[in-house]
Amino acid sequence: KMRHVDLLEKRSNYGVKACPLSLVMGGTVKYKRESRNTTVIGGTTPNFTYVRNWNVSSGKFFRNEDVTAKRKVAIVGETIVRDLFRGSNPIGKEISIESKKFLVIGIAESKGRTFGRDIDDLVAIPITTAQEILGSNTINQILLKVSDPNDIEKAVHETKRLLEKEMDKEDFTVSTQGELLSMFNTFANILSVVMGCVASISMIVGGIGIMNIM
Numbered sequence: 001k002m003r004h005v006d007l008l009e010k011r012s013n014y015g016v017k018a019c020p021l022s023l024v025m026g027g028t029v030k031y032k033r034e035s036r037n038t039t040v041i042g043g044t045t046p047n048f049t050y051v052r053n054w055n056v057s058s059g060k061f062f063r064n065e066d067v068t069a070k071r072k073v074a075i076v077g078e079t080i081v082r083d084l085f086r087g088s089n090p091i092g093k094e095i096s097i098e099s100k101k102f103l104v105i106g107i108a109e110s111k112g113r114t115f116g117r118d119i120d121d122l123v124a125i126p127i128t129t130a131q132e133i134l135g136s137n138t139i140n141q142i143l144l145k146v147s148d149p150n151d152i153e154k155a156v157h158e159t160k161r162l163l164e165k166e167m168d169k170e171d172f173t174v175s176t177q178g179e180l181l182s183m184f185n186t187f188a189n190i191l192s193v194v195m196g197c198v199a200s201i202s203m204i205v206g207g208i209g210i211m212n213i214m
């Protein structure tokens with residue numbers, strides 16, 4: 001939950017910045033007569049650009065005020081621009097996400113493909129808006145970025161200690177980027193089977209990922 005995100009930032013001794021993710025895999029996104037149903041719809045916060053090192057190439061990312069107000073604004077990936085807008089500028093236009101209208105305010109930098117998945121087939125919206133659409137305040141994953149890479153292991157132990165005061169050990173798992181990449185290399189042949197459980201891992205480029213496994 002969002003209080004866990006705030007907890008990890010405020011109690012960290014290692015300058016941790018946290019970014020929550022609430023993901024919908026294979027969501028339907030429409031613009032006029034064009035539509036896609038393979039898109040990752042990611043609810044998140046403005047920290048996403050720093051933690052994930054993923055900025056906009058045009059327009060702007062949404063602000064904290066947009067999260068608080070649950071505004072229906074969206075950042076779209078290059079695949080959305082190509083397939084729904086046929087390459088035209090989408091900023092200022094409305095798309096439909098799960099039958100709700102969203103104003104496009106930015107275009108995400110192209111990231112290409114990771115583990116066979118088109119990372120640019122993405123729409124990012126305020127996490128509060130995503131939770132409202134889903135009817136749940138669940139967060140699939142929290143991404144953490146440590147200011148000094150040498151502090152990652154210490155930050156992992158600190159993160160586990162903080163979360164164990166809030167929930168049972170069985171309810172979450174904490175993994176570093178290296179561990180996640182190793183897991184993917186080991187289990188690449190069954191990626192399609194477990195994708196539903198670990199879809200958001202492919203979005204991590206650094207730091208620590210905390211996954212809700214409830």
